[in-house]
Amino acid sequence: ASSGISSFLRRHVKVLERPSSQMSYLDQFLKETNSSQQQVQQTHSTRLLYLEGGSIESEEGDIEDNRASIASSKSNLSELSIHEAHSPKHKAHQFLVRTFSTPTKCSHCTSLMVGLMRQGMVCETCGFTCHTACCPHVPSICPVPPDQTKRPLGIDPTRGIGTAYEGYVKVPKQGGVKKGWVRQFVVVCDFKLFLYDISADRNALPSVHVTQVLDMRDPQFNVNTVKDSDVIHANKKDIPCIFKITTSFLEPPGPRNVTLMLADTEGEKNKWVVALSELHRIMKRNNLPSTTVLVARELIDSSLALLRSALSATIIDPDRIVLGTEEGLFCVDLDRSEIARVGEGKKIYQMEYISEEHLLVVVCGKQRHVRLVPIRALDGDDTEWIKVAESKGCSVLTVGPVMKAPLTFFLCVAVKKQQNTTTIMIYEVTRTRSRHNRFKDLQLNVPVHSMQLLSDGRLCVGSPSTFMVYNLHDDSHPFSLIHQENPLYNTLSCSAVDALRVIELPRNEYLLVFATLAAYVDRQGRRSRDREIMYPAVPVALSYRDGHLIVYSETHIDVFYCATGEWVQTLNVKRAKPLNEAGSLSVCILYDYVHLLYLSNIYQRELINLDNIITQDREGRVQKPRRRFSLREGNKSQRLNTDRRSKLISAPTNFNHISHMGPGDGIQNQKLIDLTTNLVDSGEQVVGHHHQQQQRVQKLIPLQLKHGERKRPEISNPTPIKPTFPAYNGAKRSAPPRPRDLPPALPRL
Template sequence: MVGLCRQGYGCEVCSFICHISCKDHAPLVCPIPAEQAKRPQGIDVHRGFGTPYKGYVKIPKPSGVKKGWQRAFAVVSDCKLFLYDIPEAKSTQPGVMASLVLDLRDENLSVSSVLESDVIHATRRDIPCIFRVTTSQLVSQFSSVSLLILAENEVEKKKWVRVLESLQSILTKNQLKSQQVHVLHEAYDASLPYIKTTQCATVVDRERFALGTEDGLFVVEVTRDVIVRAADSKKVCQIELIPKEKIIALLCGRNRQVHLHPWGVLEGSDSSSDSIKLGETKNCQVMTTGVLRPGGPACLLAAVKRQVLCYEIIRTKPYHKKLWEVQAPDIVQWLGMLRDRLCMGYSSGFALLAMQGETSPISLVNPGDPSLAFLAQQPMDALHALEVGANEVLLCFSKLGIYVDGHGRRSRTQELMWPATVLACCSNSSHLTVYSEYGVDVFDIQTTEWVQTIPLRKIRPLNVEGTLNLFASEPPRLIFFSNASSEGDLTIPETMDNSRKSMFRTRSKRKFLFKVPEDERLHLIRERMKDPEYRSRMISNPTNFNHVAHMGPGDGMQVLMDLPSSVLHSSQDDPVKDRPRPLSSISRQHKSKSLITRTASDFGGGASIRREELDHDLDREPDSDSTKHSTPSNSSNPSGPPSPNSPHRSQLTLDGLDEP
């Protein structure tokens, strides 16, 4: 059973337990006959549900195998591998919080034994008992998650490997694949120094996103590699864009106050004199934006302890007008908009409030519903609330999620169970994304099905939608979650590890270029040119290929006489056939130098060519019809050097001529 509390139902007399979804199918007699109390063995091959195997194992300590192993309880259940830590005391009872969850529906899942070189810090007697589980649901440099597991003995290890491989075969045969709700991309180059101190972020448009950092607000133009210092406010904790009124709201500073800035700061304009600080918002916990009524003016709502303040936002200074304030039932922990009304989250409860602020808040945890009485007995933090259809709301608390109707009464007996302590929740119209210490879990809000697991430790959301995330790797990385609702929201640039990009000043004091230094860029080009594969990709394959004739060593005018008559006749009619071809740019540099004369024997021609004659031709406008009778030839076969008698020889010689 999965969950931090209320995992299922149990009989007080005979201790029979079952899932909430199985309650209606449980036997009605007590005590339950032994034959009916037996759990089904194996799994449901059509849905992948069931618990085929479980047992005690050891996994590496967080600092690695070198530091030793720690005991854990492993369970293969419902197409996932759960690991639960066991306290170091003598107790063998695992906790209820999963330390790691791996989705076994991953198409690239692999289970294998290890070699001595794979676990150089393990003892020799342990190596036959160790196996590795690798999943690779992710992309790019986050592509795989590998876990070493030490079984109690070699026989036990073989059982684990056999069970996992058999389950993988069943899932593949029945096409029970993991849903890829979120696809991960690196949003920008990890060498950008401001990513390390990022506290929050938001997508401005397809080519820009804003980062709220310890040092201020920065805008990154991903397609131009331009970094804009938009605001100097320190410790930016939350960013809210109000495009309707061209205003940006920042929750920032040591005192966590709301600052309003004009939209122009995103372009790099200096607005230090135009920013407005809302004095009443000192020590604000959270803020949100919305509209006062459908099609009406924009508004900003800020929570200071139990007090909720509402401001109308306008384009001109002072950018705001206070409308009302109300008292929440408890200290506000979350704010959001639901059905054009303000939703406030507080300990063990949520409430809806009309935007006019004239009525009392409506509790979404109805005290008249006895099935919700446990919330008052077990205080839980309010994390998130979202609409599910037209008549349901999903309330997300720190220990579970509950479905209620518009009056705060339970609408479903099924509850969402978190496998580990929740750090944050985000949502879109179809899925709920839950962040914990071991990674990210994604739930379908309509069916309550747990559809995806992303095992990235220490990842947290930077915006309310959960599209921009900070992955605390080394170096820290900015991750964009692409899904059906966010696809196309942000252009994803090409990134590379160990980038050598640096910040360069521009004429504007607030704009910087983030690029590779010129000497480094040239060095990279030289290194790439050493790679034969790269050189072969630089030149495309022939197009419009038409091989007229081949001219090689020893071929002269006689080859030209053998061309098709139509081509030869056209070239003879060309009035500019005797005109020398224009010199290259290199030859033009010798225009002012002394006269150079070559005889016919030097070029295989019948007349001498004087340099001043060529220069005279260069000064004239080239004839636009001079190439209209030429036949294109783009041969892919390498040919030898031109013949001494070839008319092309003189041009090549002149173009490359350097004066002694």
């Protein structure tokens, strides 16, 4: 077994000794697409053509056949095993799951086995490698007959399954073309381009982590040669060898993601351009269903300095969001282009919004206390933040419903103690003055990575390499969601892997999301599916929304459909991180500046009013609004109060103008007004000034109330009144209704 695997690795090293680029099945597939009628009549023969290899003519020369590509992707078959295939007695494959340290292709379908660990299976007898999903379709004869290894049966060009092209290119270093170029290994399969870093050493193998993924299904995908103006910092002799690949980045109007690639020669560049263009044309002609789910829209650009220190955010209503930054909590009115500071300037690490309770839950301050913020504080009220007792040092926070009748929310706070022990304090969110009530405590002897409240009211706690489920309504013993019979149990037990999240699926199935992969289990923790979700790159953060797992890496965002485990989309957004649990609000780095993005689900109702993002000119063309936010300080209701009387200083009484003090005589000739400034209560009415004085200074005084109208009483803490504000584009519209008071108490059963 060891000799088979070692021989496979030796054969895999030959990948780096190949020419800079070569064709796989694409050349013959192009031939079979010349005539659809010919394709129907000769289905079987044409399939053998593109599997046997061939050549495609270009101006610079021939592209090599795919026999070297297939040989490099499969395990080395010894002479002994080949002779054994012709013997009357055939052995069965001995497949075991393996972790590969370099990019490896499946010997059945020739596609890459993407992932960070447990990417595929290897036969210990013959060294045949394949995907876990391809394993049931592999010929049962061990070793596989030579005719089937030369013509793998798993290739499906109509769906892009299989390696169509591969080779070496150079891409710009971080910082642009003027910083130089770095060599990368590129594999084109599954209608995607996978770029792998390679060290300068000739004998070095590519890293198993994908540096960048370019999806051909992207609606903006395009491959072209470059002009001199596109690469002004490039060497003149290199320009004929450079081509560019364009994909979407932000929804219009917005920039496009452009990846420059430098081939060794101009001929190699032409081969790349022809191959990618033809493959993209084939994909479009086959009318494959679109798998796009999310669209990245720029919500706020880099002109807002607060984005540089943004740590969390949540959506309150379609026109208002709340940002948690290192400088404090801020309410952003998108329709009015205003920002207001809320409360003290404490650092906000995490924020959760319970819309049913009109309550914000934040982790703030240097000591990471948990505080409850009533939603009316966003309107400028001097509302006290409710401190949750004994929450100092909160490491993980989660909120969620545990009962539906009546609807009850729980707040779970994990506090790390000494010697890697953790205390989880569980609070019930109430509608009393304190807004919370201590419910239960849990003591754990391990650090806590994550917590989620399940739909049945149980608490799932993620700790190193496992997930434990606790029943909050009784003292039953917790159980693990990774059963000892699960093959993943031994793998995870060897090393401490971060347990990031658990996702509930129908029919009592769970998706356990770890830092290296995601696996499906049943209610007892046994493996429910052979398929596992593989990350192409090391995740830096993740979120879950509308049945999709969103994995953030340094160079892109990957979207997986949890129901099937299918990798459905890649967003080329660099250095992005989510600000909330659903990932609807995220920040990214564009041209070294921080931007706030709204990830919109095209199949769901919009959470943000798109009028705040996209505007149109007179000709109907979409244009980007140039938004400038103004900072709103203090209590807004007092700022808008027309009498401008401070609640801290009493108004003057029995005031009469006696004489003028100061230079100038002109002011003495003016008729000044004696003010009646006594405070009135709610039962009194405002009496106008004398009729003669009103006629003399009608243009000098503000408009008075009509006789019989009630003036707003003076109170120490006025309730803010939402006036109608003009929007940034000049249009007038009423503000959305905002909650002011506590929600009505629900009956307790």
